[in-house]
Amino acid sequence: MALEQELEHFASIKADLLKNHAGKFALIKGTEFIGAFDNPQNAYQEGVNRFGRESFLIKRISEQEEVYRNLGLSLGLMNARL
């Protein structure tokens, strides 16, 4: 799966990241933590500068992971015909 190694590495260093960079965005390539950035755009710019079109992880450093919630999409309500 894409980003599997990076996600595992993020999980393994999350406690340290929370101590030092809470609220920022971590840039990780493979098992290397590149840095923490104030916003995802800056992290992406640095990732592209270093790795071009290769994949890399940008993840918010927070105690509780961000969750995407969508009620209508999963229920098919957007295509409903009454």
Place this chain on the structure above:
Amino acid sequence: MPVFDFFHWNQQQGDTLTDSGPLIQVVVSMPAALEEFCTKKGYQIPAPIPGYALIDTGASATAVDEDILQQLSVVPIDLMPTATPSGDGKSFVYPAKITFPGLNLTDLAMGRVIGSKLKWQTIDNKEIIMLLGRDLLRYFLMIYNGPGSTLTLSY
């Protein structure tokens, strides 16, 4: 504070706001940082992809059709948990550059959009490629005028 009205009506179907939902035109492009890199390297830049965004107050974040993101040669930057009434899952997160021509908003750098299988056509043949969620709606004042079949947005 500019105000934009989007009239949802045509001669064949009449009111389309009820059936299709509140729509605005959108153009999705490769992120600027990646475009700059590809230009320097002499790689081909995929053409921006136009379509429509459905305003979705039920979505916590903006989602873009994943096939389109892949057509733009954008690779995922994160994997995010998803929570829906039909169950939990995970979706890839991508960066993208978004333009809303009808709002005079160009080249918005979206650090994170959700990749999702969501492309479909409305009854008046508009192709929906994006769900505009609350991460963007937080910047807008919106009026859904059902009787007038009109969407009004201001920012």
